[in-house]
Amino acid sequence: MSRILVVEDEAHLAEGLRFNLEAEGYQVELVETGELALDLLRTGDAPFDLLILDVMLPGKDGFAVMSELRHRGQFIPTLMLTARGHADDVLNGFEAGADDYLPKPFELPILIARIRGLLRRREWLAASIPATPPAPEPRETFTFDGKSLHFDRLELHVGEEVFPLTLMEANVLRYLIERAGKPVSRKAMLEEVWGLHEDTDTRAIDNFIVRLRRYIESDPTKPRHLLTVRGVGYRFVSNPGAA
Amino acid sequence: MEFTGRRKSIAFFIAFGVGLISVILVLYIGWILLAWRNGWLLLLGVLLVLMIICGIMLNTIFLVREIRRNEQHDAFINAVTHELKTPVASIRLYLQTLQTRPVDEAKRADFYRIMLDDSDRLLSTIEQVLRTGRLGAGSHKPELSRVDLDEVVRTSVERVRNLHRVTLEGLYYEPVGSAQVMGDPDELIAAITNLVENAVKYSGPDVHVMVHTERTGDSFTVRVVDRGPGISKEELKRVFRRFYRVPGIASRIKGTGLGLFIVRSVAKRHGGRAWAESEGPGRGSTFAIELPVAK
Numbered sequence: 401m402s403r404i405l406v407v408e409d410e411a412h413l414a415e416g417l418r419f420n421l422e423a424e425g426y427q428v429e430l431v432e433t434g435e436l437a438l439d440l441l442r443t444g445d446a447p448f449d450l451l452i453l454d455v456m457l458p459g460k461d462g463f464a465v466m467s468e469l470r471h472r473g474q475f476i477p478t479l480m481l482t483a484r485g486h487a488d489d490v491l492n493g494f495e496a497g498a499d500d501y502l503p504k505p506f507e508l509p510i511l512i513a514r515i516r517g518l519l520r521r522r523e524w525l526a527a528s529i530p531a532t533p534p535a536p537e538p539r540e541t542f543t544f545d546g547k548s549l550h551f552d553r554l555e556l557h558v559g560e561e562v563f564p565l566t567l568m569e570a571n572v573l574r575y576l577i578e579r580a581g582k583p584v585s586r587k588a589m590l591e592e593v594w595g596l597h598e599d600t601d602t603r604a605i606d607n608f609i610v611r612l613r614r615y616i617e618s619d620p621t622k623p624r625h626l627l628t629v630r631g632v633g634y635r636f637v638s639n640p641g642a643a
Numbered sequence: 644m645e646f647t648g649r650r651k652s653i654a655f656f657i658a659f660g661v662g663l664i665s666v667i668l669v670l671y672i673g674w675i676l677l678a679w680r681n682g683w684l685l686l687l688g689v690l691l692v693l694m695i696i697c698g699i700m701l702n703t704i705f706l707v708r709e710i711r712r713n714e715q716h717d718a719f720i721n722a723v724t725h726e727l728k729t730p731v732a733s734i735r736l737y738l739q740t741l742q743t744r745p746v747d748e749a750k751r752a753d754f755y756r757i758m759l760d761d762s763d764r765l766l767s768t769i770e771q772v773l774r775t776g777r778l779g780a781g782s783h784k785p786e787l788s789r790v791d792l793d794e795v796v797r798t799s800v801e802r803v804r805n806l807h808r809v810t811l812e813g814l815y816y817e818p819v820g821s822a823q824v825m826g827d828p829d830e831l832i833a834a835i836t837n838l839v840e841n842a843v844k845y846s847g848p849d850v851h852v853m854v855h856t857e858r859t860g861d862s863f864t865v866r867v868v869d870r871g872p873g874i875s876k877e878e879l880k881r882v883f884r885r886f887y888r889v890p891g892i893a894s895r896i897k898g899t900g901l902g903l904f905i906v907r908s909v910a911k912r913h914g915g916r917a918w919a920e921s922e923g924p925g926r927g928s929t930f931a932i933e934l935p936v937a938k
Contacts (some may be wrong), residue, residue, distance in 0.1 A: 410729050410733065412730075412757050412760070413729065415757070416733060416737055416740060417736070419750070420740055420744070437867075456725050457893040458896075480865060482722055483728035483729055484724070484725075504729065505732035506732065506735075507735075507739070508736060508740065509739075
C-alpha cells in the first residue's frame, strides 16, 4: 500500500483529500506546515511514496520546501497543488523540483489519475533498473594513492581509518572518478548528480568539494586529487605523480 | 526571485540618485568657494540648486512610495486569489466526492457542513472586496438611521462565534443596554465583525477576546481586547491602511489587508474614528471604534 504525505494547511481541503485518497486505498498522513513535512521526511522512520504539497503555507512556502528537499538529495515524487496557477508559478514549481503541478480548483478524477501516474512511474522505474543489463558495471570500490572508496558501503578507507560518506558525497566522488582527468563543470554536476536544472547556487558544490578534500587530501589546502579548474569546475586526478 | 531582483535595481537607482546629488553639492560648494564675491547672483544660484535637489528628493520619495504600494497590491491580489480559490476548490472537491463515491450518512452530513462553511468564507471575502470598492469610491453618504449599537455588537460577536466556533468564555461580550447611534446597520456590523474576527483570528488556538462598549461624553466606544501577538508602535497606524499587512505575520495568518481599512472608513463615514492600542509585540492589543451618540 502506497503511503502519501499531504502538506496542506487548509483543514477542509486536507480532510477532503484524505477521504478520497483513503478511499483509493492509499495510506495518508496530513501535516499543516512545510517545516513539519521536512522533519517527517528527514527522519525517514516512515518512508513515503508520494508527496502532495501546497504552495501557500504558513512559514516556509511550498517552493522553498520543494527545493530544500531536492538539495538534500531526497527525490520523493511530488505533486504541487496550489491556488496559484500563473505560468510563472507553474514554472517556479517545476524549477524547484516538483514532478507535477496542479492548480486549484482541480478535478478530483484528474488529481487521482495524476497521483496514480506518479506512483506507477515510480514502480516502473524500480522494475526497470534490475532488468536493464548493467552495461557499465558501477564500480563498487576504487583505490587510489593508498585510499580506497567503497561506494556500496558509503565508506572511505585511509590506512586504518574509516570515514563514513553521505550518499551525495559518494555520488559526487563517483561522478568525478568516472571522468578522471577531465574537467567537469559545476553545472553538469548539479544536473547529473543532483538532478537540478538551475543556474544559481553552484556554490553548494564548492562546499561539498571542500568537505571531500578534507577526507581524501593529505593537505586539503593543497589538493592533489580534487583539483579546481578555474572558471569551469573540478577535475579528479587519481595518480598526480604520473601525470 | 523576481522580487529580489527588482529590489536590487531599486536600491541601485536610489544610490545612483544620492550619488548624483552629492556630486552636485560638491561641485557647487567648490564653485561658491571660487566665486563667493559675486554677491546676489551667487545667492540666486544657491537657491536654484537647493530647489533642484529638493525636487529630486521629492521625486525619489514619491517613486519609492509608488513601488511599495505596487508591491502591496500584488500581495493583495495573491491573497484574494487564494481566499477565493481555496473555498471553491474545497466545495468542488466535496461535491465531486459525493458524486463519485458512496458516502455514509454521517460523513455526508459532515461534508454538507464543511461546504456551507466554505461558502460562508467565500461570501465574506466577496463582501469584503465589494465593500472596499464602495467605500474607496467615496461615493454616496451612508443612509443613516437610529441604530442600537449594542445589538450591532451582539450580532457581530455571534457571527464570529459561529464562524470560528469560539466558546462563550473565549469570546466574551458585555452588554451595555441601550446605546443609540446614527448609522447604517449593515456597515456597522461589517466593521465590528471585522474587529472581532481579527481578534479571534490572530489569537491562535487559545482565544481570549473581550468586547465591551462604553459611553464617554458624546460618543460610544466599542473596544475589542485580545491577548494575541500584539503590535509594535510603528505599526499601530499602518495596519489601517488599505492592503497593508504587518510583515512576518502575513505569511502565518491569511487575510486580504482590507478588514481594518473598512473599519476605519466606516468609522469616518459615521463621524467617528478607529484606532489600535498595544503594549508591544507579545502583549495583546486593543482595537477601538468610536461613534457619536444619536441626538
